[in-house]
Each structure stands twice: as structure tokens, then as C-alpha cells.
Amino acid sequence: MASTAGRPSRVAKLPPRERILDAAEELFQSEGIRRVGVQAIAEKAETTKMAIYRHFETKDALVAEWLRILAADYQAAFDRVEAEHPGRPREQILGLARFIADGLPAISYRGCPFINSLAELPDRAHPARQVIEKHKARQTGRLLGMCAEAGLPDPEQTTAEITFVLEGAQVSTQNGSIDQAGDRLMRIVEGILDRHHSPVGAPRATTG
Numbered sequence: 001m002a003s004t005a006g007r008p009s010r011v012a013k014l015p016p017r018e019r020i021l022d023a024a025e026e027l028f029q030s031e032g033i034r035r036v037g038v039q040a041i042a043e044k045a046e047t048t049k050m051a052i053y054r055h056f057e058t059k060d061a062l063v064a065e066w067l068r069i070l071a072a073d074y075q076a077a078f079d080r081v082e083a084e085h086p087g088r089p090r091e092q093i094l095g096l097a098r099f100i101a102d103g104l105p106a107i108s109y110r111g112c113p114f115i116n117s118l119a120e121l122p123d124r125a126h127p128a129r130q131v132i133e134k135h136k137a138r139q140t141g142r143l144l145g146m147c148a149e150a151g152l153p154d155p156e157q158t159t160a161e162i163t164f165v166l167e168g169a170q171v172s173t174q175n176g177s178i179d180q181a182g183d184r185l186m187r188i189v190e191g192i193l194d195r196h197h198s199p200v201g202a203p204r205a206t207t208g
Contacts, residue, residue, distance in 0.1 A: 017055045019045045024066050029110050033063055033120045033128075063117075063128040070113055071135035078142050089150035090193055093162065096143070097189040100166050101182035104173045112170045150193070158196045162189055 014022060023044035027036040038059050042049045056062040081095030114132050121129040140163060147155035147162075169185040172178040 016045075016047060016051060020047065020052055020055060020062070021066060021069065024062055028063070028066060028117075029113060033117060038062075060127055064131050067113070067117060067128050067131045067135075071131060074135065074139060075142075078139075089146040092146050093143070093150070093193065094186070094189065096146075097162070097166065097186055100169065101185045104169065104182050104185075107170050107173050108176070111174045115167075115171065115174070150197075152193075152196045154196065158192060161192050165189060165192070 020041065024036075024041050027040060027044055038049050038052055041062070042052055045052075052062070056065065077096060077099045081092045081099070085091035085095060114135070117128060118132060121132075123129065124133070140159060143162060144155055144159045147158045152158045165185060165188050169178075169181050173181045178184065
């Protein structure tokens with residue numbers, strides 16, 4: 001939903017539902033979910049509360065739809081690296097890491113919307129939190145598939161390590177504790193893949 005066009009001219013061209021989502025995204029990102037009311041969203045979208053409720057039954061439903069759209073963007077990144085590197089799972093994994101690394105500058109001042117939203121939604125039954133948890137599970141599953149296809153001897157452990165690095169890089173960028181986070185992220189993921197790589201046909205170490 002983000003665009004480089006000026007917001008007033010861009011929003012004026014959007015259909016009502018998309019205009020509401022655009023306004024909600026800007027407010028949720030800048031002020032947080034809990035602090036933003038439906039009236040504020042209506043004013044930002046240049047519409048009415050009644051119009052919002054015609055498209056979204058509740059504010060929770062609006063939050064869930066916003067996060068669902070964000071999750072789809074991340075899933076599209078998986079589709080993209082798979083299409084760009086068919087049959088090359090290592091390059092696919094590095095492509096995902098690059099996708100996260102390239103997005104770190106934006107996170108440095110706005111934060112990761114999923115991490116921020118989880119902090120505001122402690123109730124695991126909340127529809128928006130369920131969207132996040134399903135998205136993260138799907139993301140982990142797809143990464144696990146890539147690690148398995150790469151022939152790594154312990155794909156679950158490799159998936160866990162890469163996931164920790166990707167998530168940690170976003171938090172560290174948000175709190176400003178690590179510089180050059182994108183470059184460091186790429187080097188760490190490459191190191192994880194190299195460390196876990198087991199050439200086809202190579203003997204496995206044994207003990208005893």
C-alpha cells in the first residue's frame with residue numbers, strides 16, 4: 001500500500017476501502033493500534049465511521065485485514081525468490097535474507113509491524129494476532145522446505161537459526177543497537193548455511 005506519491009493526491013484516487021486501509025496503516029504504524037480510534041481513521045481517510053463499518057465489521061477486523069495484506073507481501077517475497085532461483089534453495093534463502101536486509105532502513109524508524117502488533121495484542125484469540133501467528137508459521141514452514149531441499153543435514157535447526165537472525169536483526173535495527181545490520185545479517189546467514197552444508201555423498205561424522 002505504500003507509495004512514493006504525495007499522500008493527498010494518492011489517497012484521493014483510491015477506492016473507499018483501500019483509502020480506509022491506507023489511513024489505518026499510516027496511523028497504526030506511527031501511533032500504534034491501541035491509541036488509534038475509528039474516528040481518527042475516518043478523518044485520515046476523509047470518510048465517516050459509518051463508512052468504515054460498512055467495509056469492516058469492527059476495528060479488530062480492520063486491524064486483521066491490514067496485517068493480512070502485510071503478510072501477503074512477505075509471502076510474495078517467497079514466491080519471488082523461488083521464481084528467480086528455481087531449483088537453487090541456497091540462493092532462495094539468501095534472497096529472503098536480502099529482502100529482510102533491504103527493508104531494515106524503514107524498520108529503523110517505524111519498527112516491524114508484526115513485532116509491534118504482537119506487543120499490543122497479548123490475547124492470542126484476537127483475530128489480528130491469529131493472522132500474525134499463522135503468517136509466521138507459514139513463513140517458517142516455507143523456509144524449512146528450502147533448507148530441506150538444500151540437503152542440509154538438520155533443516156529444522158538451520159531454519160531456527162536463520163529465523164532467530166532475521167527476527168533479531170529487525171529488533172536490533174529498531175532499537176539502534178547494531179550498526180550495518182543489513183550487511184551483518186547477510187554474512188551471518190551465509191555463515192549458517194556454510195556451517196550446516198553437507199556435500200552430497202560426503203561421510204557424516206560419527207562418535208563412539
